[in-house]
Amino acid sequence: MVVGEFTEQADLLVIGGGPGGYSAAIRASQLGRSVTLVERENIGGVCLNVGCIPSKALIELSSRFHELDSLSKKGVVTEDAHIDPIVLSQTVTGSVERLTSGVRQLLKAAEVEIVEGEASFVGPNEVRIRASHETSRIKFKDCILATGSSPRELDGFTVDHQRVLDSTDLLFTPVIRRDLIIIGGGYIGVELGSAHARLGTKVTILEMAPEIVMGVEPEIQRTLRTVLREMGVEVRTGVEVHGMKTVGDSVVVEITNGELTEEIRGNAVAVLVGRVPNLDDDLGLAMAGITIGSDYRVEVDDQMRTSNAHVFAIGDIVPGPMLAHKAYYEAKVAAEVAGGQQAGNDATVIPAVIFAEPEVAVAGLGEQEARSRYPDNVLVAKFPYRANGRAIVLGASVGEVKLIALADSRRLLGVHIVGIDASNLISEAVLAIELGATIDDLALTIHPHPTLSEMYPEAAEVAQGLPTHIIVQQQRNK
Numbered sequence: 001m002v003v004g005e006f007t008e009q010a011d012l013l014v015i016g017g018g019p020g021g022y023s024a025a026i027r028a029s030q031l032g033r034s035v036t037l038v039e040r041e042n043i044g045g046v047c048l049n050v051g052c053i054p055s056k057a058l059i060e061l062s063s064r065f066h067e068l069d070s071l072s073k074k075g076v077v078t079e080d081a082h083i084d085p086i087v088l089s090q091t092v093t094g095s096v097e098r099l100t101s102g103v104r105q106l107l108k109a110a111e112v113e114i115v116e117g118e119a120s121f122v123g124p125n126e127v128r129i130r131a132s133h134e135t136s137r138i139k140f141k142d143c144i145l146a147t148g149s150s151p152r153e154l155d156g157f158t159v160d161h162q163r164v165l166d167s168t169d170l171l172f173t174p175v176i177r178r179d180l181i182i183i184g185g186g187y188i189g190v191e192l193g194s195a196h197a198r199l200g201t202k203v204t205i206l207e208m209a210p211e212i213v214m215g216v217e218p219e220i221q222r223t224l225r226t227v228l229r230e231m232g233v234e235v236r237t238g239v240e241v242h243g244m245k246t247v248g249d250s251v252v253v254e255i256t257n258g259e260l261t262e263e264i265r266g267n268a269v270a271v272l273v274g275r276v277p278n279l280d281d282d283l284g285l286a287m288a289g290i291t292i293g294s295d296y297r298v299e300v301d302d303q304m305r306t307s308n309a310h311v312f313a314i315g316d317i318v319p320g321p322m323l324a325h326k327a328y329y330e331a332k333v334a335a336e337v338a339g340g341q342q343a344g345n346d347a348t349v350i351p352a353v354i355f356a357e358p359e360v361a362v363a364g365l366g367e368q369e370a371r372s373r374y375p376d377n378v379l380v381a382k383f384p385y386r387a388n389g390r391a392i393v394l395g396a397s398v399g400e401v402k403l404i405a406l407a408d409s410r411r412l413l414g415v416h417i418v419g420i421d422a423s424n425l426i427s428e429a430v431l432a433i434e435l436g437a438t439i440d441d442l443a444l445t446i447h448p449h450p451t452l453s454e455m456y457p458e459a460a461e462v463a464q465g466l467p468t469h470i471i472v473q474q475q476r477n478k
Contacts, residue, residue, distance in 0.1 A: 007137040010036040012338060013127065014112075015119045016146035018045020020315035020327030022103055024144045024335045029110040031339035036138065037107065038129060040118040044100040045148050047324045050168045057095040058171055059195045059355050061088060066198035066231075066357075070395055083199055089174035121284035124308055142310050142338045145290075145298065146331065147278040149316035154183060154271045156243040163251050164244070165270040167192060177201050177267045181253055183241055184272035185212035187354040190224065192272065194357040197231045204234045204264055206255060211237055213354060217367060219382075220360050220418045223399060227357050236264075244269060277317040295319060302344045304334040312338060326350050351430050353423045358399050361426035364414030364433050370404050379407040379439065381463035385419045387470050388458070389450040396420035401455040403439065403463060410438040410463075421452055428456060439463045 014025045017039030025037045042049045068081045107114060115138075117131035126139045151166055153159075159166045161173075170192045176199055182189045185207025197203045205212065205228075211221050212235060228235055239255045246252070253264045277297060279285065285292060291307040293299045298313040300306055306313050312334035315327035329347060336343035354360040370378045386397035399419020405412050415429035432442065443460035447453045461467045 007126075007139060008036075010034070010138050010140040011142070012036070012335075013038065013138055013140035013143045014146060015127070015143065016045065016148055016315075017043040017114070018146060018148045018315065018327065019047045019324040020148075020331040021045065021144070021146035022107060023328050024146060024314065024331035025112045026106060026110045027332050027335035028144070028339055029112055031335065031341065033142075033335075033339055035110070035112045036115060036140075037112050038115045038117060038119045038127075038138075040116070042100065043107070043114070044096075044103050046150075048099050048103065049096055050171065052324055053099055054092045054096050054171045055167070055191060055195075056355055057092045058088075059191060061091065062195040062198035063357070074395070083176055085174040085176050089172055092171060118282075120282055121288035121290075124288050125310060127284075140310075143312070144304075144331070144334050144338065145306070145311060145313040145317065146315050146327065147283065147317055149275040149277050149322055151271070152274045152276050154241070154273050156241075157183070157269065157271050159271060163246060163268055165268055167270070167272055170196065170270055179250075179266035179268075180204070181206065181251070181264055181266040181269040182272055183253070183269060184274065185209065185235065185237065186272070186274060187213055187352075187356070188274075189270075189272040190228070190354060190356045192270070193233055194228065194231065197228070197233045198357070202232060202266075204236065204266065206239055206241055206253070206264065207235070207237045208240055209237065213356075213360070215366075216354075216360060216362060217402065217416045219400065219402065220416060223358070223418045224356055224360070227398060231357065275316065275322055277322075279317055293319070302346070303337040304330050304345060305337065321350060321352060323350065323352065348434050349430055351426050353426065355423065358396070358419050359417075359422035361417045361422035361429075362415075363426050363429045364412070365404060366414060366416065367402075367404055370413050374406060374413075377407045378413075379403075379405045379410065379463055381405075381439070381459050383455045383459035383462055383467075383470070385452075385455070388452060388455050390452050390454070391420065393450070394420060401425075401459045403442070403456075403459045405439045405463065410440055412437050412439065412442070419452075425452060425455075428453065 011034035012028050014021050014037045017037055025035045029035045068078050117129040119127045119129055122128050129136045157164050161169050179202045182193050182205045185205050193203045193205050239257045242254045244251050244253045250265050251269050255262050289308045291299045297319045298317050300313050300318050304312045304314050314330035314334050316322040333343050333345050349364045351363040382400050382402045385391040385399040391397050402416040404414040412432050417425055439460045442456050
């Protein structure tokens with residue numbers, strides 16, 4: 001025993017206070033469990049503090065600023081519009097403080113006990129908590145593990161928050177940089193690259209894969225590339241990064257593309273190469289009898305239960321995409337099972353959104369995967385934003401809605417959207433797929449006019465061969 005160490009009892013212990021952890025704690029409390037929540041850093045986790053919320057605040061503000069130029073061409077004249085970096089940073093910080101404060105109030109109302117410190121398993125039903133001034137132990141009846149993820153590091157690029165940056169630096173540092181190199185062309189790199197380009201920074205994105213945001217439809221990749229190019233963002237794909245050096249007030253990154261070696265110069269370099277689950281050895285999973293799979297994620301069943309029957313795991317540390325809304329869903333499943341409820345993870349689709357310029361939203365199967373699963377039985381239909389009245393009024397005619405369905409039953413398999421407000425439009429697609437809706441269901445559902453949502457029945461009519469607002473012959477030639 002460590003000097004000063006004492007042992008407490010907990011009915012339900014939640015490790016991690018991010019979206020999954022705090023949601024699990026609240027739901028478990030609602031079901032009558034006495035809940036203790038352990039968090040080593042900040043309630044709200046990465047999402048609320050340095051991820052989803054502040055990034056979307058910055059993206060929204062940069063988008064509004066970028067719109068000023070087009071508004072002036074439409075008669076809305078703005079004189080001397082400029083960015084105040086300090087106030088911009090304060091606004092982003094304010095959005096974080098408001099939400100994290102709200103989460104703390106919700107936990108307090110649910111009578112969840114919050115313990116600050118870092119937890120590690122010392123047995124199948126016991127953890128040690130290391131806080132700044134003391135060490136204690138907690139024995140639990142059940143535990144929900146929600147430790148989240150951290151940015152992936154890149155050899156040769158040690159983050160110093162001045163020349164070598166991470167995503168947090170791009171969100172909160174009140175500086176508008178002249179030239180920024182971003183290593184990583186995934187959704188984080190494209191989102192933050194777009195935002196900083198709209199604020200006036202010359203952005204270069206370096207990606208090792210053959211395309212940016214791998215996994216989305218080729219049409220979406222082409223649209224993103226086109227818009228990024230129009231914003232002045234240089235995208236380099238298929239390149240390997242070998243290191244960097246400082247020259248005066250600049251950083252120089254060495255890359256290779258095949259046999260060609262180049263040097264890319266900028267004021268700073270941001271390392272945005274993905275995330276890894278927080279499953280360090282210090283967590284002591286082996287002591288709890290918790291199995292980690294070959295993908296370095298905790299193995300769970302459809303009730304989110306690990307190989308230890310009294311420990312559940314959710315969020316970024318279990319298989320599936322690292323998305324906050326996935327963690328929210330899994331949290332409620334785990335809390336309900338731990339509370340004796342009949343529950344399970346039976347989600348058909350998990351939507352994904354890229355808050356780039358323009359937005360991208362995806363639900364269900366892509367075209368290639370659909371054709372692989374259902375040879376000669378796939379129906380694909382598209383409807384362009386440029387043919388939608390609301391999109392034209394908004395001055396946002398770039399993009400399309402793509403529907404993928406079975407040709408025989410016409411059941412919807414996937415929806416892929418690139419264009420303004422795609423993040424909100426995708427929810428209807430998720431519900432339609434979950435309910436087993438068909439192309440004909442979408443075509444027969446009345447949508448309000450004029451709205452972007454009308455593109456759903458319009459695309460469905462294209463699939464039927466009876467489009468109203470695009471010419472049939474043109475569609476057949478695509």
